[in-house]
Amino acid sequence: MGYYPRIMVLHNLDDIRREMALFGITQQSQELEASKSLAAMLKIEKLPPKKAKAIVDSAKAVGISTYLKVDGRQADAQLLIVGSLDKLHSLALKLADPSFYALLGKQIHEMLHDCNHHDFKLHCGAYTLNVGQRTHVMGVLNVTPDSFSDGGKYLNPDNAIAHAKELVAQGADIIDIGGESSRPGSEPITVEEELDRILPVLEGLLDEVAVPLSVDTYKAQVAEAALRLGAHIINDISGLRFDPDMAPLIAQYGVPVVIMHIRGTPQNMQQHPSYTSLMGEITEYLQQGIELACTAGINPEQIIIDPGIGFGKTVDHNLHIINRLSELKCLGKPIMVGTSRKSFIGQVLGAAPEQRQAGTAASVSCAISKGAHIVRVHDVASMVRVARLTDAIKNASPDN
Numbered sequence: 001m002g003y004y005p006r007i008m009v010l011h012n013l014d015d016i017r018r019e020m021a022l023f024g025i026t027q028q029s030q031e032l033e034a035s036k037s038l039a040a041m042l043k044i045e046k047l048p049p050k051k052a053k054a055i056v057d058s059a060k061a062v063g064i065s066t067y068l069k070v071d072g073r074q075a076d077a078q079l080l081i082v083g084s085l086d087k088l089h090s091l092a093l094k095l096a097d098p099s100f101y102a103l104l105g106k107q108i109h110e111m112l113h114d115c116n117h118h119d120f121k122l123h124c125g126a127y128t129l130n131v132g133q134r135t136h137v138m139g140v141l142n143v144t145p146d147s148f149s150d151g152g153k154y155l156n157p158d159n160a161i162a163h164a165k166e167l168v169a170q171g172a173d174i175i176d177i178g179g180e181s182s183r184p185g186s187e188p189i190t191v192e193e194e195l196d197r198i199l200p201v202l203e204g205l206l207d208e209v210a211v212p213l214s215v216d217t218y219k220a221q222v223a224e225a226a227l228r229l230g231a232h233i234i235n236d237i238s239g240l241r242f243d244p245d246m247a248p249l250i251a252q253y254g255v256p257v258v259i260m261h262i263r264g265t266p267q268n269m270q271q272h273p274s275y276t277s278l279m280g281e282i283t284e285y286l287q288q289g290i291e292l293a294c295t296a297g298i299n300p301e302q303i304i305i306d307p308g309i310g311f312g313k314t315v316d317h318n319l320h321i322i323n324r325l326s327e328l329k330c331l332g333k334p335i336m337v338g339t340s341r342k343s344f345i346g347q348v349l350g351a352a353p354e355q356r357q358a359g360t361a362a363s364v365s366c367a368i369s370k371g372a373h374i375v376r377v378h379d380v381a382s383m384v385r386v387a388r389l390t391d392a393i394k395n396a397s398p399d400n
Contacts, residue, residue: 006042006043006044006045006111006279006280006283006327006330016041019041019043019080020067020080020082023067023069023078023080024069025067040082040083040084040085040088040112040115041080041081041082042079042080042081042082042088042091042108043078043079043080043081043280044078044079044081044104045076045078045079045277045280046076046078047076047077047078047079048076048077049068049070049076049077051077052068052070052077052078052079053068055079055081055095055104056068056079058091058094058095059081059083059091061094062087062090062091062094063083063087064081064082064083064087064088064091065081065082065083066079066080066081066082067079067080067082068080078277085112088108088112089109089112091105091108092105092106092108092109092112093105093109095108096109110332111330111331111332113332114329114330114331114332115329115330115332117329117332118132119132120132120333120334120373121301122233122256122301122302122304122334123254123256123301123302124212124232124233124255124256125212125230125232125255127211127212127232129173129174129212131334131373131374132334132373134387134388134391135368135372135373135374135375135387135388135390135391136173136174136373136374136375137171137172137173137174137374137375137377137380137383137384137387138172138173138174138175138176138214138336138374138375138376138377139164139167139168139170139172139174139175139176139377139378139380140176140178140340140376140377140378141154141160141163141164141167141175141176141177141178141201142154142178142181143155143157143160143177143178143179143197143198143201144178144179144180144181144197155197157200157201157204160177160201160204161201161204161205161208164177164201164205164208164209165205165208165209167380168209168210168211170380170381170384171380171381171384172211172380172384173211173212174211174212174213174214174233174374175205175209175211175212175213175214176214176215176216176233176235176376177198177201177202177205177213177214177215177216177231178198178215178216178217178235179193179194179195179196179197179198179216179217179222180193180194180216180217181266182216182237182266182311183266184266184269184270184310184343185266185267185270186266186267187267188266188267191219191221191222194217194219194222195221195222195225198215198217198222198226199225199226199229202215202226202229202230202231203229206229206230212232212233213230213231213232213233214231214232214233214234214235214258215231215233215234215235216235216237217234217235217236218236218237218238218242218243218246219242219243219246220243220245220246220249221245223236223246223249223250224249227249227253227255231255232255232256233255233256233257233258234246234250234255234256234257234258235257235258235260236257236258236259236260237260237262237266237308237311238260238262239259239260239261239262239285239286239289240257240259240289240292240293240296241262241289242265247292247293247295247296247298248296248297250293250296250298251293251296251297251298251299252297254299254302255302256302256303256304257293257298257302257303257304258304258305258306258336259286259289259290259293259303259304259305259306260305260306260307260308260311261282261285261286261306261307261308261311261312262308262311262312263275263308263311263312263313264312266311269311269312270312273312273313273314273317275317278317278320278321279320279321279324279327282307282308282321282328283327283328283330283331286305286307286328286331287331289305290303290305290331290333303333304333304334304335304336304373304374305328305331305333305334305335305336306335306336306337306338307321307325307328307335307337309321309322309337309338309339309342309344310338310339310342310343310344313344315343315344315347315348318339318342318344319344319348322337322339322363322366322367322370323366323370324370325337325367325370325371325372326370326371328371329371334373334374335371335372335373335374336372336373336374336375336376337364337367337372337374337375337376338375338376338377339360339363339364339367339375340356340360340364340375340376340377340378340379340383341353341354341356341357341360341378342356345359345360345363346359357379357382360377360378360379360383361382361383361386364377364383364386364387364390365386365389365390368387368390368391368394369390369393369394375387
């Protein structure tokens with residue numbers, strides 16, 4: 001059994017202190033550890049206490065600080081391991097010994113490697129997207145009557161096709177076509193309704209735009225019809241969970257897939273969402289989605305992950321996810337983030353959906369700086385500029 005450890009590369013001393021405070025670590029110890037200019041923290045949750053204590057002994061043997069927190073109610077333990085990347089590698093090798101926790105050691109070793117993985121290329125039929133080289137912008141095309149921001153505007157196929165062509169002219173690298181609203185409280189529609197909305201637009205765009213076309217659906221029947229027609233990417237808000245036929249289908253066609261985190265369904269996801277460990281639970285859900293995909297035969301190099309901003313999260317949850325987005329790097333997959341015009345921006349700024357462009361720009365820039373490779377947006381022209389400048393700042397190096 002895997003315990004889904006997380007590697008947290010925290011260069012900000014306030015973040016290090018905050019994480020340690022959650023463990024009840026004294027301020028004096030916090031300052032002692034922070035003063036070491038620590039490179040990384042390893043957090044492992046849901047551990048049996050006896051196994052956690054054995055790992056503590058191994059960590060001490062390689063000179064790493066450890067902090068153990070036991071939840072008496074659930075008889076589970078959390079373990080915080082703090083040290084340089086080199087020492088964490090040493091711990092991973094020690095745990096990989098056949099006589100010890102080989103699977104956990106392997107997971108830690110792979111995550112340490114994946115934290116520094118940057119060469120992400122997605123193969124989308126005739127197109128190759130080098131999302132590790134620069135931020136890519138996915139333009140939203142909702143062909144729905146009830147989406148929260150632009151519902152009804154592009155329900156007519158001719159209007160949708162014209163809008164998509166405009167988004168491409170503005171710099172969109174991908175167009176994401178959605179036929180069913182996933183706003184909070186939305187009701188599902190039939191496969192037939194979804195296909196009636198999506199297929200005419202997809203067919204009309206295939207020869208009209210020179211970018212990959214993504215289809216936003218969690219239904220395998222819809223995905224299959226779209227892929228037969230020529231769709232290049234499937235964006236599944238359920239992370240392959242809602243339809244058991246989805247993963248094998250994507251494996252059959254060999255296209256990239258977006259595995260997103262969601263708590264519940266669009267109908268109930270915003271009914272008092274709560275987490276014991278927000279980033280831990282999102283990481284575990286996405287890791288399990290990756291394993292599900294790979295077991296079905298999906299190429300691991302064709303998997304994109306998305307933390308699901310607004311999908312079963314409060315305002316504070318969404319802000320925290322963006323702030324700690326870099327923790328998802330340990331999964332070794334390109335990260336997509338969709339904050340565009342969402343309600344958490346409106347609640348922070350007191351702004352209606354059509355007034356959230358500045359808030360979207362701020363969230364997009366922050367997400368890119370924290371590790372996002374793809375941003376899903378409505379306002380493509382302005383967000384392309386935001387992405388280009390953020391990339392330039394992020395990759396700037398001083399003159400020699």
